[in-house]
Amino acid sequence: MNRITAAALAGAALVALSTAPVSAQTVSDYPETRATDTSETIFGQQIADPYRWLENDVRSDAEVANWVEAQNVVTDAYLEQLPGTEWFKEELAKLIDYERFGIPTKAGDRYFYSYNSGLMNQSQYFVRDGWSGEGRLLIDPNTWSADNATALADTAPSKSGDYLAYAIQDGGSDWRTIKVLDVATGEEMSDEIRWAKFTGISWLGDEGFFYSRFPETEEGQDFQSLNYNQKVYFHRLGTPQSEDQLVYETPQFKEQGHGLGVTDDGRWAFISSSTGTDNRNELRVIDLENRADGSWQTRDIVTGFENEWSPIASTGDTVYFMTNKDAPRYRIVRADLTQPTLEWEEVVPQGDNPISGASIIGDRLVVEFMQDASSRAVYYDLDGNRTGELDLPGIGSIAGFGGEPGDSETFYSFTSFNQPGAIYRLDVDTGETQVFAEPEVAFSPDDYRVEQVFYSSKDGTRVPMFIVRGKDSTGPAPTLLYGYGGFNISLTPSFAATRLAWLKAGGTFALANIRGGGEYGKEWHDAGRLNNKQNVFDDFIAAGEYLKAEGYTTPEGLAIQGGSNGGLLVGAVTNQRPDLVDAANAAVGVMDMLRFDRWTAGRYWVDDYGYPDREADFAVLRAYSPYHNIRSGVDYPAMLVTTADTDDRVVPGHSFKYTAALQAADAGDEPHLIRIETRAGHGSGKPTDKVIDEYGDILAFLAYHTGLKVPPAE
CATH class of the missing domain: 3.40.50.1820 (Alpha/Beta hydrolase fold, catalytic domain)
Incomplete structure (x- = not known):
């Protein structure tokens, strides 16, 4: 157990320690704790x-x-x-000593995934060049610190899979440092982003990526100061952070937090803004295909913090969203974002079971439902007609289904209380699944x-x-x-x-x-x-x-x-x-x-x-x-x-x-x-x-x- 030692605090006033024997039934003397008369x-x-x-x-x-x-x-x-x-x-x-794989992410012809042989303190990160390629180690966080408390917190391959942005977490803190690898060589590039927190990493092709950050804290306040004035930036690959472009901020509303995600086809960037944790957000969009002079011109899609709106995917001009507007158990709608006035068309209506997630893979919607706190996945065509359901082995949870319109495959995991996560590859055309990784446990x-x-x-x-x-x-x-x-x-x-x-x-x-x-x-x-x-x-x-x-x-x-x-x-x-x-x-x-x-x-x-x-x-x-x-x-x-x-x-x-x-x-x-x-x-x-x-x-x-x-x- 790594503990703070008194020797490291020489000169400080000591807190009295109990010298009485400690019983496995009672503790007769706790350390003395100074009580003050503070009140208000x-x-x-x-x-x-x-x-x-x-x-x-x-x-x-x-x-x-x-x-x-x-x-x-x-x-x-x-x-x-x-x-x-x-x-x-x-x-x-x-019980922990078994092989564990993360759900693969496909970018270009490459497949990226995490791996732990069993008792590794931190999971490693691998890439395959093509589905039949051998796994190649890209990142080993176990070499980053002597106490193994520095972790790989997030990863995001670029559109082509040629670059990998990854976030580093030290000592369990929410602060992140973002760096970039050249995937072909495995070499670390010069890019480094600091003061990132509560952020995703979303690439614009291979040019660079969007991220969210807070202002630098006062010295010594990294772990206590309030987090205000979150801003979205664009980092162009190969440039210093000081040259990053400010994309969006609300200085007049310091309490608002902002995150940006790019649709898989690279057409739209959505900025989601919120003031708290209640899944009520505003939504703005940037037309990445038609932006003039490199500007980040936003268009309001949803204003007012009344409901949750989550973009799912875009098929050209049309974007699909999951929302709880007029549907406390959620529904899926779509709209043509090129129209001056948006018209929301319902695709999958609210049902008895809440929708917990959705994605578009190939030419179908994969919609995840929660039925009495257990998972289901149902297939629909893009007009909302039910076409089938994923066969699951029993009570459990599913995750994954990443990918984009036009893909022929996706990956998902299934786990339950007595079943470690197994990962499957799903052929969305045939509905057939094959095992990507199934743990062997003791x-x-x-x-x-x-x-x-x-x-x-x-x-x-x-x-x-x-x-x-x-x-x-x-x-x-x-x-x-x-x-x-x-x-x-x-x-x-x-x-x-x-x-x-x-x-x-x-x-x-x-x-x-x-x-x-x-x-x-x-x-x-x-x-x-x-x-x-x-x-x-x-x-x-x-x-x-x-x-x-x-x-x-x-x-x-x-x-x-x-x-x-x-x-x-x-x-x-x-x-x-x-x-x-x-x-x-x-x-x-x-x-x-x-x-x-x-x-x-x-x-x-x-x-x-x-x-x-x-x-x-x-x-x-x-x-x-x-x-x-x-x-x-x-x-x-x-x-x-x-x-x-x-x-x-x-x-x-x-x-x-x-x-x-x-x-x-x-x-x-x-x-x-x-x-x-x-x-x-x-x-x-x-x-x-x-x-x-x-x-x-x-x-x-x-x-x-x-x-x-x-x-x-x-």
Whole structure:
């Protein structure tokens, strides 16, 4: 485990460490945390914030750094003596050790894809020259840093496949550096883009590419300052970033974010603008074929942030879009963009199941639907006539279907809870599929069964939940319940070695598709955001009650887990129903709902959470904010909070403050610990060895406190 050392902080004031022995059942002494009298009056309420100093950046505040070190000392000592720690780490290493391929991207005659032989810390990136060509290594991120915490974050081949733009992520941060390779030689070119963030990379032929960036931050504020004034630029290949052309900005509306995508035929460039995370955007188009004097003249397609509009593909003058305008479960429309007044023609109407994606491959539309949180793919001709459906092996999730009109092939993946992602090549003319990559794993998928149940929430709403357990399991078993519930994000069946390790130990895994996600379209999302946020917690609580009442889990065997918005979920539910929960892992959670909008990307989340400086929203946020609702004098379950020092999505101060408040409260004898990783961020780009180490600790903690009997380590 890579940790901050006290020696590196010489001269700083030390935080007192406990010298008492640490029991595997209780932690009698937590590190001392300084509490201040910081408070403020907000809408007539006195709001205490005694641990606000823990918001400071660990890299620049010695007192915070020492607090992190002190907490890790206690947490490490506790976790190292748990009986299941070594077994879980050994098992995770076995389960992750299988070949993994990414879905290929075709450009020109070349095929690009990622590859991991099994335990590589970072996946490599390969190219084939022609379908029958041998894979050739282009990028190996494992050589980029000594701790393997520098990752390949994104890739984009040029139209011909002669060049590859790729983004580098360091230490888990959301900031990106973009570079370019000559694909034929594998040599790195002189191009380098900095301060890119929340951006795609979209090529204009082979001339160069579009990207989005923010202004350079003040020194020392890379990981905390708010992200405003995002702009779209065009970078011409072989030129310095200082010569990049500004394509689009809205200086009068600094809160708007902008991204640009070019249609596969190179005819149109669409600029999507949004103010938050609520999938409501404005849309502008640049006619790349008829632009005068090299200008980037935009035309408004959709104005007003009322609905979601996503371009799918263009066939000459006609462009297809996916939208939830007048269709909360989405529909597909098209329009001739050369006409002075656009007329929207419906191609695929809204149905009972929400549309989750679409593409045009060859001469047909491939439309992905979500049916009770599981995937379907249906074929249509370009006029919207249904022509068939992709045959899938069962409950699971599909992804891919990249390509363009006129292509004869596309690639997609299928995965489920007991099935790692297999990748298939689809002939769109015949409908035939062939395996591109099918993993060979150290377990039999048939040893586990996936079922779906429906339960009633507090207000009677019917909520789906997946339950995964051994095929011969019939009685109650310690159960790990996972949830998210926000930002229109749907949780669908997918494979994770971390979940399978829990199953192999004899546990049950459950995933609740609670409101706030997108499993049933806009209405499901709206029912779990803003002043409806309590529905999310009620749904999750009802899932736990169902698992206990129906005998899936043991009376004292319910563990809950969630990350990011799901970390907020775990914190809020633990506050509201500590009696229901037996162990909890709140990962990289949003824990201070009165100040979340003050750092990095936090300001975007007001679409889901509301504005802390508006009285009506404040009242809702104050009612469930995990940091502000810890109840002293109540026995809390065992809690392991996890975060990382370089998380610039949900800054670690959220987790620091919540943990300090929980440890200071009279909250019972169960341990309330925090595990803080270094050189890691919100989750993406984390090297395999850190994943194994972290999840080995988490699973051992949850197992011990739910009574899951873990086999001895080999």
